Amino acid sequence: MSEQKITIEYNDKIVRQFLYATVIWGAVGMLVGVIIASQLNFWQLNFQTAWLTFGRLRPLHTNAVIFAFVGNMMFAGVYYSTQRLVKARLASDFLSQLHFWGWQLIIVSAAITLPLGLTRGKEYAELIWPINIAVALIWVVFAVNFFWTLARRREPALYVAIWFYISTIITIALLYIVNHLSIPTSLLHSYPVFSGVQDALVQWWYGHNAVAFFLTTPILGIMYYFLPKAAERPVYSYRLSVVHFWSLVFLYIWAGPHHLLNTALPDWLQNLGMTFSLMLWAPSWGGMLNGLLTLRGAWHKLRTDPVLKFFAAGVTFYGMATFEGPLLAIKSVNALGHYTDWIIGHVHAGTLGWNGFMAAGMIYWLLPRLWNKPLHSTALANLHFWLGMVGILLYIGAMWTSGITQGLMLNATTEGGTVLAYPNFLDTLNSIRWLMLMRLIGGGFYLTGWLLLAYNFFRTVRGASPVNGTIEVYEEPAPAADARLGFMGTFFNAPTLFCLLGIGFSILWMLGTNLVSVFGLAGALICFAAGYALIQSRGKSWGDWYEKLLLNALPFTLLTFLAVVLGGLIQIVPTVLTQKAQNVEDRIQVPYTPLELAGRDIFVREGCYLCHSQMIRTLVPDVLRYGPYSRLGESIYDHPFQWGSKRNGPDLARVGGKYPNVWHLRHMEDPRSISPGSNMPRYLWLLQNDTDVGALPAKIKVQRMLGVPYGPLNAQQIFDSVGQQSKAIALDLRGSGAYVAPEKEIVALIAYLQCLGKSVPVAPKTTAK
Amino acid sequence: MTPKSDQPQNAEEALRPHTFDGIQEYDKRLPNWWLVTFYATIIFWVGYWFYYERAHLGPDNAHAVEQQLAAIEAVRLAAAPSLDDASLWKMSRNATFVEAGRTTFNTICASCHTKELTGAIGPNLIDHLWIHGGRPTEIYNTVTNGVLAKGMPPWGPVLGAKKITEAVAYVLSYHTEGEPILKQDAWVPPPPK
Numbered sequence: 001m002s003e004q005k006i007t008i009e010y011n012d013k014i015v016r017q018f019l020y021a022t023v024i025w026g027a028v029g030m031l032v033g034v035i036i037a038s039q040l041n042f043w044q045l046n047f048q049t050a051w052l053t054f055g056r057l058r059p060l061h062t063n064a065v066i067f068a069f070v071g072n073m074m075f076a077g078v079y080y081s082t083q084r085l086v087k088a089r090l091a092s093d094f095l096s097q098l099h100f101w102g103w104q105l106i107i108v109s110a111a112i113t114l115p116l117g118l119t120r121g122k123e124y125a126e127l128i129w130p131i132n133i134a135v136a137l138i139w140v141v142f143a144v145n146f147f148w149t150l151a152r153r154r155e156p157a158l159y160v161a162i163w164f165y166i167s168t169i170i171t172i173a174l175l176y177i178v179n180h181l182s183i184p185t186s187l188l189h190s191y192p193v194f195s196g197v198q199d200a201l202v203q204w205w206y207g208h209n210a211v212a213f214f215l216t217t218p219i220l221g222i223m224y225y226f227l228p229k230a231a232e233r234p235v236y237s238y239r240l241s242v243v244h245f246w247s248l249v250f251l252y253i254w255a256g257p258h259h260l261l262n263t264a265l266p267d268w269l270q271n272l273g274m275t276f277s278l279m280l281w282a283p284s285w286g287g288m289l290n291g292l293l294t295l296r297g298a299w300h301k302l303r304t305d306p307v308l309k310f311f312a313a314g315v316t317f318y319g320m321a322t323f324e325g326p327l328l329a330i331k332s333v334n335a336l337g338h339y340t341d342w343i344i345g346h347v348h349a350g351t352l353g354w355n356g357f358m359a360a361g362m363i364y365w366l367l368p369r370l371w372n373k374p375l376h377s378t379a380l381a382n383l384h385f386w387l388g389m390v391g392i393l394l395y396i397g398a399m400w401t402s403g404i405t406q407g408l409m410l411n412a413t414t415e416g417g418t419v420l421a422y423p424n425f426l427d428t429l430n431s432i433r434w435l436m437l438m439r440l441i442g443g444g445f446y447l448t449g450w451l452l453l454a455y456n457f458f459r460t461v462r463g464a465s466p467v468n469g470t471i472e473v474y475e476e477p478a479p480a481a482d483a484r485l486g487f488m489g490t491f492f493n494a495p496t497l498f499c500l501l502g503i504g505f506s507i508l509w510m511l512g513t514n515l516v517s518v519f520g521l522a523g524a525l526i527c528f529a530a531g532y533a534l535i536q537s538r539g540k541s542w543g544d545w546y547e548k549l550l551l552n553a554l555p556f557t558l559l560t561f562l563a564v565v566l567g568g569l570i571q572i573v574p575t576v577l578t579q580k581a582q583n584v585e586d587r588i589q590v591p592y593t594p595l596e597l598a599g600r601d602i603f604v605r606e607g608c609y610l611c612h613s614q615m616i617r618t619l620v621p622d623v624l625r626y627g628p629y630s631r632l633g634e635s636i637y638d639h640p641f642q643w644g645s646k647r648n649g650p651d652l653a654r655v656g657g658k659y660p661n662v663w664h665l666r667h668m669e670d671p672r673s674i675s676p677g678s679n680m681p682r683y684l685w686l687l688q689n690d691t692d693v694g695a696l697p698a699k700i701k702v703q704r705m706l707g708v709p710y711g712p713l714n715a716q717q718i719f720d721s722v723g724q725q726s727k728a729i730a731l732d733l734r735g736s737g738a739y740v741a742p743e744k745e746i747v748a749l750i751a752y753l754q755c756l757g758k759s760v761p762v763a764p765k766t767t768a769k
Numbered sequence: 770m771t772p773k774s775d776q777p778q779n780a781e782e783a784l785r786p787h788t789f790d791g792i793q794e795y796d797k798r799l800p801n802w803w804l805v806t807f808y809a810t811i812i813f814w815v816g817y818w819f820y821y822e823r824a825h826l827g828p829d830n831a832h833a834v835e836q837q838l839a840a841i842e843a844v845r846l847a848a849a850p851s852l853d854d855a856s857l858w859k860m861s862r863n864a865t866f867v868e869a870g871r872t873t874f875n876t877i878c879a880s881c882h883t884k885e886l887t888g889a890i891g892p893n894l895i896d897h898l899w900i901h902g903g904r905p906t907e908i909y910n911t912v913t914n915g916v917l918a919k920g921m922p923p924w925g926p927v928l929g930a931k932k933i934t935e936a937v938a939y940v941l942s943y944h945t946e947g948e949p950i951l952k953q954d955a956w957v958p959p960p961p962k
Contacts, residue, residue: 084790159789225792234793238785243799247807267829271821275814282807289803326810416844419929424876510818517823618830620837624926629834660920662958663881663890674880674890736890737958 004475010083012468014096016370018076019363021104023454025072026359028111029064030447032057037440040648041433043671043679050685051115055607059126060114065351066124066214067135068107073359074218075099075142078165080366081225082146085162086153087473095145102138106131118188121604121640122203124210125179129190132180139176143169150553154473156483157550160241164221166557167249171213171564178572179206183705185698189601191639193706194576196589197265197632199641201575204259205568212252213564215350216318219358220287223315226362228294230307236293242546244286249560250503251280253567258329261338262617263643264632268511269571270331276567277329284322291315306381310361313389317353321346335619336411339647341432341439342403345396352392352446360384360453367460372467376459380452387449394442402435411621420624425650426677483551490555494534495542500562502527507570587759588633591708592752594696594718595725599752601699602691602745604642606683613644614653614756627654627757634759637708649680654757661729662736664750686746693722693743725751845930852934857905860934861941870939873932877924886943891921892956895943903950909937919956 039045039054046053083090090096110127113119119126127135146169150162158166179202182190194202228235235241257265257273292315295308302308324346328337337343364381368374375381409428412421422428490496505527508520535542549556592600603609614635616626623629630653635641644651666673669687671680697715704710713721726742729750733740740746785794821827828836860866875884881891892900900919901911912933915923924933 081790087790155789157787157789159792225790228792229790234784234795236795237797237799238794239796240799241794262830268822270830271818275810275817279807279810279814281810282803285803285806286799289800293797415929415931416848418841418845418848419932420927423927423932427876510822618834620834620841623834623838624841627926629831657917658920658922659881660890663920666890676880735955735957 005472006475007470007472008087008089010080010469010471011090011093011096012080012370013466014090014093014100015076015080015366016466017100018072018079019366019370019457021072021100021107022069022076022359022363023457025064025068025107026356027447027450027454029061029069030443030450032061032064034440034443034447036061037436037443039681040679041436041440043681046681048682048684050117050606053606053681053683055610056115056117058607058610059119059123060111062124063110063114063126064107065355066210067110070215070219070351070355070359071103073355073362074168074214074222075103076366077222077226077362078146078168078218081161081222082149082165084469084471085155085159085225086150087155087471088149088152091145091148091152095141095148099138099141099145102134102141106134106138109134113188117605117607119605119607120180120182120190120192121609121642122179122192122199123610123645124207125203128188129180129182129184130187132176132182136173136177136180139169139173143173147553147557153553154475157547158553158556159224160235160238160245161221161224163241163245163556163560164217164224166553167245167560167564168213168218168221170557170561171209171217171249171253174561174565174568175206175209175213178568179203183702185702186695189695189699191699191702191706193639194641195637195639195706195708196635196641198572198576199639200260200263200265200643201257201269202572203641205253205256205572208256208259209253211347211350212248215355216252217249219318219355222358222362223287223291223311226365227291227311227315230305230311230361230365231295231298231301233294233296233298236290236296240286240290244283244290246563247283248280248287250563250567251276251283253564254571255280255329257571258334259645260643261329261331261334262619263615264618264630264634266575266632269575272510272571274329274331278326281323281326284325285319288315288319288322291318304378306378306385307361307365309382309385310357310364313385314354314357314361317349317357317392321350321354324349335617336407337403338617339613339645340403340407340410341399341435342407343646344439345399345403348399349392349396352388352395356446356450357388360388360450363453363457367457369469370466371461371464373460373464376456380456384449384452384456387445387452391442391445391447391449394445395439396442398435398438398442402432402439405435406432410625411619413621413624417620420621423625425625426675429648429679430677483548485548485552485555487555490549490552490559493545494531495545496559498527498531498534502531503566511570586633586761587631588762589635589637590755590758590760591637591710592755593721593725594693594700594713595691595722595748595751596755597699597703597752598691598693598696598722599745599748599750602686602749603752604640606686608652609642609644611644611646611648611680612650612652613647614651615643616651616653622651626651631759633762634757637703639703639706639708649678652753652756656754656756656758660736661732661750661754662738664753665733665738665740665746668746668749683746686749687740687744689745690743691722691726691745691748693719696722848930852906852909854905857909857934857937857941858946860938861905861944863938866935866938867942869932870935870937870942873928873936874939877928878936886940888956889958892953894940897949898951898953900953900956903944905937905941908940909933912937 035045036054036057050056079090109131113128113131114126118128120128146165181193183193184190192199224235254276255273257269258277261270261274292312295312298308302312327333328343328346364375406428409422409431413419414421502524505520505523509517509524512520616622616628616630618629635643663674667675668683670682671678696718700710700713700718726747729747730740730742782795785796881889882894883889886894888894901907901916911921913923913925915921
């Protein structure tokens with residue numbers, strides 16, 4: 001070993017920058033949350049302004065808290081801890097700055113485009129395609145900066161926090177790219193390449209794992225660094241870290257279909273989603289246990305130290321949310337909870353409790369260290385903790401009660417189970433009004449707590465001089481050659497082979513035809529028995545191999561990639577490869593006329609899907625309320641799918657033809673004139689704006705490219721068709737005493753709403769055309 | 770919980786040799802209850818998958834709901850009231866029926882027909898003009914089956930026979946037996962207020 005001693009100065013400037021951004025965007029994201037929560041109580045609060053309306057602000061809220069708040073917090077935590085855990089300065093100051101400013105630019109452009117109604121219409125994936133490309137590029141910048149730093153590490157072994165960061169970076173890249181595949185129709189608009197059930201599956205593979213790999217794994221890594229640091233206690237169990245890391249990253253990716261239980265998604269995918277969600281419970285709790293048990297011997301510090309208070313509560317909320325998740329993934333529980341406020345409560349236990357509190361703990365711990373000055377006020381930080389805690393409890397308590405109440409009312413039947421007990425959706429909505437108000441108050445408390453943090457933050461850093469951490473290290477020689485695993489050492493050894501073969505055989509058992517399935521079962525049992533015998537006799541060598549793997553960043557990354565990619569491949573590839581028409585039974589959708597397509601884009605633009613599902617589940621109360629359950633084929637041409645995830649209002653899958661045109665006109669003009677007690681905003685601008693007919697030829701061209709059976713329509717034919725259909729609707733409206741020019745957006749939207757649920761019967765399992 | 774001493778009591782309490790930026794790690798056994806939970810969920814997966822996907826012992830979603838709907842249809846058919854004009858007229862003079870019908874009408878029907886029954890989006894129900902028949906059983910059928918072309922939803926599946934009977938009785942309470950029933954071709958709504 002050379003005796004040359006050098007001093008490294010960490011790049012803590014970038015950490016400080018990301019912390020500023022975290023505090024500011026956190027406040028913005030939470031504020032928008034409070035605004036949309038109040039709009040659900042008081043519909044007037046959009047001030048008749050399109051860009052202030054719930055459907056446009058809700059994506060802003062979710063994107064801001066996920067990508068802006070937690071994103072910036074994650075980058076700060078990852079950059080701070082990684083440098084110290086690998087004893088190396090971040091590889092490139094330029095890439096760090098590019099990462100920071102690029103990300104802020106993305107956030108600003110999201111904050112501008114989303115309220116303007118520029119959206120892809122998929123939850124947490126709403127940003128338009130040019131921004132998608134920017135996100136992917138900046139993520140690559142992050143990845144290069146991170147892995148380059150790993151390559152220059154002076155600490156040969158990878159600590160558990162780094163494992164979680166690696167899984168985050170590769171998985172988010174994979175998820176983000178696949179779910180954002182689209183074909184542009186203009187500079188600001190595109191259609192996703194997937195449609196209907198494929199789009200639903202890909203979307204929730206992404207949506208669920210955005211929660212997993214954006215809101216969970218990086219924060220677990222942050223927990224593994226900052227919590228033992230703050231508690232000054234050793235991590236509870238290394239082997240628990242190993243077991244829960246690998247089981248978590250492998251199992252998480254399979255669980256996406258639990259967002260689509262009891263829908264038209266094929267049964268096998270639903271059953272995969274449910275059972276894998278249940279198996280995810282223990283791995284998730286492994287992280288909670290390692291966090292909470294690390295606090296053993298430090299619990300007394302909770303009394304005085306706000307940092308540990310936040311961490312202990314954050315980890316506890318993580319445990320609660322990851323118990324609730326598997327619970328809600330049970331089909332029968334999901335039948336009650338899905339589409340209700342229960343889900344909203346569940347995610348906020350995770351985001352407010354886990355992400356928000358871990359962020360606060362991390363910030364309070366970092367402030368004195370990055371600015372070399374004690375925290376301005378510990379009392380304020382404690383007040384923040386209690387305000388936040390009361391806020392969360394009010395919030396999730398209200399949402400549980402509200403979700404279960406509304407779920408029970410919607411599902412209640414009477415007269416021997418033949419009739420709905422509450423046929424009017426509004427009865428169920430109006431019985432949870434006070435709970436929605438309580439949620440608003442809880443959210444307000446939480447926001448206030450965050451503003452206290454912001455105040456404390458700026459008082460602490462004002463006048464303080466930023467300091468960068470340094471460390472003295474010996475220039476160590478490169479790891480010895482015998483520490484290199486190489487390709488053979490990574491893949492052709494007992495632990496990897498037994499895992500891969502065991503998983504492979506189990507998959508054959510699950511999905512193979514009869515003979516293959518029996519073969520798979522036999523193989524899985526042999527793997528299990530032999531693996532068990534091996535681990536009993538020479539488990540030590542498996543442990544040694546793993547220690548060696550930790551010295552090899554690239555092989556570790558490859559194995560992680562393998563673990564996360566399997567679940568996605570197995571679920572998505574068969575569904576995508578199957579010809580669309582083969583997926584269809586009973587009924588197939590009639591493609592939209594040009595006017596209906598224009599109306600659909602208005603529907604997407606206004607974010608209607610955020611309150612109205614288009615999916616009648618295979619559940620009796622759904623069928624009694626909305627009509628025959630939705631078939632796969634009925635949304636087969638929908639780019640993007642609009643199955644929805646929350647019913648603040650009733651389902652719309654079969655609303656077509658249910659009411660006269662004038663009903664929809666009056667309802668959009670003033671929902672309460674038709675449905676007293678409704679909390680839907682008025683959409684007066686739809687009566688004033690003209691439909692963007694000019695964009696239709698490009699849109700239809702892309703739809704045709706994506707496989708929607710449009711004939712060879714030229715632009716003139718498209719305009720003629722629009723003119724004909726819109727005039728017919730305007731004429732019908734006139735007959736009902738309403739005067740609307742056919743060019744207005746409301747006419748296109750009515751055309752769309754009136755075609756919902758239109759399908760033609762097909763013979764079961766038709767072959768592809 | 771009281772703070773524990775750092776003295777190693779057994780191998781479990783030993784710290785791993787390597788530290789990361791000062792962070793030490795124990796290597797404690799996985800808690801038994803945690804392992805049992807994990808194994809139990811894995812066994813559940815095997816059993817559940819075998820039951821539904823390999824052995825097909827349980828119905829899939831579509832068959833399950835169709836069975837339940839068939840059972841409901843059977844109950845409905847068995848309980849279907851044999852209504853005739855005379856009994857509906859009689860109900861329309863019964864205060865309990867009319868009061869129950871008023872509630873249903875005001876929450877469901879009034880959004881198109883108005884609480885005064887004078888019509889808005891949907892037609893007036895207290896004049897003598899009827900588009901789809903003004904006899905009590907005809908009104909009952911119109912409500913139950915709907916007139917999709919005109920935007921009247923079929924309320925049978927949603928409200929059930931009892932509530933519809935009451936609502937029709939309520940409408941009939943504005944009419945008298947034997948009054949003229951005149952044919953109307955279509956409803957033209959009055960201009961909005």
